[in-house]
Amino acid sequence: QVQLQESGPGLVKPSGTLSLTCTVSGGSISSYYWSWIRQPPGKGLEWIGDIYYSGSTNYNPSLKSRVTISVDTSKNQFSLKLTSVTAADTAVYYCARFGGFTYGNVPLYYFDYWGQGTLVTVSS
């Protein structure tokens, strides 16, 4: 059973950098895309971006200028850095696997495994 666990500071100062790591256990990170998704308190889900084990990335254009996602296959981890944070970046941050399969020539992908989430508060 694949499990994901987020780790990192729960409090970040405004204008600082939010840094989180997701550790994958029960399976190899060397396949699929691996994603970061966030949820501000009381609000909906926002996809931040994802990374393939090879290092190929996709980012949400709304955050692209501030986001970097990286992967360390030797540690079965991937990480998120979000710069120049403000109070609007306060949210529960989830890591997730964008898994699935190809049916015929149709790629069917979805977020099938999630971490428990970690609350990051931006405040001085």
Place this chain on the structure above:
Amino acid sequence: DIQMTQSPSSLSASVGDRVTITCRASQSLSRYLNWYQQTPGKAPKLLIYAVSTLQSGVPSRFSGSGSGTDFTLTISSLQPEDFATYYCQQSYSTPRTFGQGTKVEIK
């Protein structure tokens, strides 16, 4: 970006009720539409992928249908553990977008 719009935003229902949630996309998604359930304080859980395929372990009272831009999640007989927020999500293109959520509350 593909915009995902769910309706209603919230609903009240009783145990045993049939519940239907609608998700509309701003462009055609073919079969690239997934549904998730989130209970308070928990991560979302995959319920249905590719419009209508139940994820392993998901009760058969959940079903999905639709095509193109209009999709539906149906709970045939609402159970106490189904009171939660439900999200649709498109995997047709990046950015991977979610609907705003539908909160199912106890009447």
